[in-house]
Amino acid sequence: MTNRFDTLKRVVFCDDFDAGLNGWTTVIGNYEDSLDSMLPEYRGWRPPMISNLTVWDAGTTGSLDGCYAMKLATRAQEGNISHAMKRLTWRRPARARFECYFSFKPEPSRMRLGDTDVRAVGFGFDLQESDAKGGAKRVHPLVRYLNAWKGERVRRWQYKDTHEPFHSIGASGETVSFCPYLSKDWKDLPGGEQRLCYNEIATKINWHYFRLDFDLESMSFGGMRCNDREFDLSGIEPIRIPAMPNLWCMFQPLIWVEADSSRRAFLYVDSAALSVEEM
Amino acid sequence: MLRHSHTYVLELNGEWSGSFESEPYEAGWASEAVIFVRTLRAENLPDDARARVQISPDGVHWCDEGSTIRLAPAPGMTFCRVAHFGGWLRLAGDLPANARMKVIAYVAAKG
Numbered sequence: 001m002t003n004r005f006d007t008l009k010r011v012v013f014c015d016d017f018d019a020g021l022n023g024w025t026t027v028i029g030n031y032e033d034s035l036d037s038m039l040p041e042y043r044g045w046r047p048p049m050i051s052n053l054t055v056w057d058a059g060t061t062g063s064l065d066g067c068y069a070m071k072l073a074t075r076a077q078e079g080n081i082s083h084a085m086k087r088l089t090w091r092r093p094a095r096a097r098f099e100c101y102f103s104f105k106p107e108p109s110r111m112r113l114g115d116t117d118v119r120a121v122g123f124g125f126d127l128q129e130s131d132a133k134g135g136a137k138r139v140h141p142l143v144r145y146l147n148a149w150k151g152e153r154v155r156r157w158q159y160k161d162t163h164e165p166f167h168s169i170g171a172s173g174e175t176v177s178f179c180p181y182l183s184k185d186w187k188d189l190p191g192g193e194q195r196l197c198y199n200e201i202a203t204k205i206n207w208h209y210f211r212l213d214f215d216l217e218s219m220s221f222g223g224m225r226c227n228d229r230e231f232d233l234s235g236i237e238p239i240r241i242p243a244m245p246n247l248w249c250m251f252q253p254l255i256w257v258e259a260d261s262s263r264r265a266f267l268y269v270d271s272a273a274l275s276v277e278e279m
Numbered sequence: 280m281l282r283h284s285h286t287y288v289l290e291l292n293g294e295w296s297g298s299f300e301s302e303p304y305e306a307g308w309a310s311e312a313v314i315f316v317r318t319l320r321a322e323n324l325p326d327d328a329r330a331r332v333q334i335s336p337d338g339v340h341w342c343d344e345g346s347t348i349r350l351a352p353a354p355g356m357t358f359c360r361v362a363h364f365g366g367w368l369r370l371a372g373d374l375p376a377n378a379r380m381k382v383i384a385y386v387a388a389k390g
Contacts, residue, residue, distance in 0.1 A: 019283070020283055020285065021285070028291075035291065035292035035319075036292065038292070043292065044291075044293070046302055047287065047288055049285075049287060049304060049305050050285070050305065050308050051305045051307075052305075052307045052308070052366070054305075054307065054336070054337060054338070054366050055337065056336070056337035056339055056340070060307075067308075068308060071305060073302070073303075075302060107338065107339065108337075108339065109339045
């Protein structure tokens with residue numbers, strides 16, 4: 001399966017979702033003593049599931065290779081997000097590459113085009129430097145494809161380099177939370193316009209290739225590719241915040257999808273690979 | 280080969296009142312499931328309150344499967360077993376006007 005990807009020297013994982021979720025799980029907003037202490041923006045986020053891409057008119061589509069894909073589904077609510085990440089830690093501060101084959105579609109609950117029902121799909125990492133490094137940072141390199149905004153077609157890539165303030169959770173003083181995925185403070189990536197193959201109606205599902213490179217040594221972006229388009233990320237910054245007390249060497253690729261309307265937004269991932277190469 | 284198993288959290292601290300439906304869960308890969316409902320807190324919930332298991336061929340159009348789950352009127356857990364459910368599962372119910380509850384609901388599926 002790795003030959004469908006352009007992996008670096010060492011493949012950390014290459015997941016095909018025909019045999020389960022392979023450790024991909026959702027982020028849960030932090031809480032203390034009660035789930036009511038969770039930040040409102042995290043409430044109701046749905047975990048990933050395994051889908052055979054069945055639609056009402058054509059039946060089962062299946063995945064790119066095999067029967068099943070990972071599926072993220074939002075609630076039927078504008079601005080709702082579904083998110084998945086795989087939780088690793090890193091051995092050496094190498095160049096890292098995340099690749100996947102993905103598709104996004106709205107829930108086909110009405111017989112209309114529906115190409116503005118999915119607001120955005122996002123990709124990135126949640127990282128932290130080593131405890132051996134002075135002035136270590138937690139770093140969030142995040143990019144998203146803004147497909148639509150309030151019903152209008154947009155179709156461009158964006159990034160985020162600022163973060164929300166931390167909120168204290170509970171009374172112990174040991175738990176904080178913030179949510180970097182919301183539709184706030186995103187910036188347009190220069191030259192980031194791209195029209196993808198939506199394909200006419202909500203039940204036709206086409207796969208797209210995505211790749212994101214990030215250097216764990218300098219904690220800076222490398223390149224990004226989606227289908228036929230290579231994007232220069234050398235001029236943009238990730239989110240950087242002071243290191244947190246229990247996240248050392250955290251290495252988490254992540255994806256998410258956000259709804260733009262009162263219809264569920266779906267993000268499918270047929271397969272995903274993480275590879276690294278020392279500089 | 281070990282069987283596949285997956286526990287999906289249908290609702291986490293979700294609130295049910297009036298006529299409600301849980302989010303859908305795709306389980307075409309599974310042949311059996313146990314659905315759990317954990318009551319975190321409840322107000323004015325009658326002792327005979329129940330949720331209905333629903334199934335769907337497409338995740339959009341739904342019908343009752345026939346199984347029901349008793350809903351605990353105080354903190355506690357209830358469950359039901361289902362099999363031969365096709366592609367999608369969810370829960371639905373109708374609570375009296377003044378009743379509401381906070382729940383965690385799971386589908387523990389195997390295939």
